[in-house]
Amino acid sequence: MLNVLAKIFTWWNGATIGTLFTVGRRGELIGQDEHGNRYYQSRDNISYDGRRLRWVIYNGYAEASKVSPDWHGWLHYTWDEPPTEAPLPRRAFETDYIPNLTGTPMAWRPQGSLAAQGRRPAATGDYQAWSPE
Template identity: 45%
Template sequence: MPSLRSRRHGRKARSPGVHEAPSLASLGGWRALLANPGLVLNTWRHGGAVGRDGVGNQYFEERHATRPDGRARRWVMYAGGAREASLVPPEWHAWLHFTTDAPLSEAGRRDWQRPHQPNLTGTPWAYRPRGHDYLGGQRAGVSADYEPWTPDA
């Protein structure tokens, strides 16, 4: 139930588990503000820090829910300024997409589960098959290779 003060001033009462506003320093300081002012100012004004993953990405949730379904909006500020969604590990991906109410713990990982690896396409570490131009363009011939037709043959 909202407190008398929040009802009188038209504010919503804070629900339990709501996080406090982050400081400008925790959002990356002036450099981050100049690089992406909309994200930093929105996070500073409306967001509450929820946690950080092993890569350094920071996760936030609205302090007061504004979505039509009553849930608080969730978002991520990527580490190092990279804006690559594949950097989000599965534990936090589930939380961002409202699959879970809290981020999954990495302690519950199985022995057979590999650590999260982001998409490497477009980087020097991307997969390239044998015979790729970047690897010299030479490979052993196979029976299924194309042989052009010539009318003289």
């Protein structure tokens, strides 16, 4: 029951029922990435420049950084073939995906940050307070 209410009222946690209805009627599933995001292309809609529309439905929370570079290129018409047909070669220097944790409780907070759990460390001897003359 809670999942149905979430589908009706939240757009940021997956897709709403209206979106799923529209996708089922007008979208064509092109592929799915390793994070569970599903990528679609319109069957009939042609955009203003003559190309078929492309979009993503996120698995879980809608976070744009969850789209990998190869799918990002397909979504933005950088290349015509989706990564399911022509995957990008993985380079030795590329690292695995790390989600964007900004704004979450797991975000990195540097030492001395007001949002950190501890107190600000005391100033050391290299600090001199400014005083007006």
